[in-house]
Amino acid sequence: MTTFTIIGTGSMANAIGGVLASGGSTVDYIAKDQVGTAPLAGDVVILAVPFPAVDSILAAYGDAFDGKVVVDITNPLNFETFDSLVVPAGSSAAAEIQAKLPQAQVLKAFNTNFAATLAAKSVGELLTTVLVAGDSAEAKATLVAAVEAAGLGAIDAGALVRAHELEAIGFAQLTLAVSEKIGWTGGFAVQR
Known part of the structure; x- marks a missing residue:
């Protein structure tokens, strides 16, 4: 079974951890x-923190990420204005993380989900x-298997360059929720 270390203890961290644990995965939290003192014990490390916190976490652990699967759940939006993403056009938070962690396998996931819809x-x-x-x-298959074991659906959305589109979906969903056009228990869904 896969072991996960989740950096973060907020609503998304707890929802993701609860889902993964319900599927039989081992989950610990930092x-x-x-940060920087607790070990990255899991084979998969999930960054369940706001995008502005990512750089300090990467600096605190450095090469401890080498050989790990690192899951970026962030939506790198301007939280002051909610009107734009803060990564370069055509890029993504996940691509920036991959560039800083060349010896890790970075995935983008969970950023198009709300905590409530994960828990439910x-x-x-x-x-x-x-x-x-x-x-x-291989990294995608590991995460997809853990998510499906927990009773959720999972879809391989393609290469890491697709993180750009996933972050755009997350951005749209968040701005709709903040403006109360959709609820935090709603959001985008995929019918297969």
Whole structure:
């Protein structure tokens, strides 16, 4: 079974961890005040933190990420204005993380889901589906298997360059929720 280390203890971290544990995976958490001191014990490390916190986490652990699968769940949007993404046009937070962690296998996942829809395992009457992008087929298969073992849907969304589109979907969903056009228990769903 896959072992996961989740950096973060907020609603998304707990929802993702709960889902993965329900599927039989081993999950441990690293809180904000433990970053840099607690070990990255999992084979898969999930960055369940706001995008602005990522650089300090990468610096705190450095080459401890080498050989790991690193899952970026961030939506790199301007939280002051909610009107733009803060990564270069055509790029993504996941691509920037991969450039800083060349010895890790970076995946983009969970950023198009809300915590409530992960915990409920549904968006309305549809099964919650996690979209996963990355360049390593093996890393994607590992995450997809863990998500599906927990009773959620998962789709391989393609190479890491697709993280750009996933972040655009996440951006649109967040701005709709913040402006109260959709609820935090709703959002986009995939019918297969």
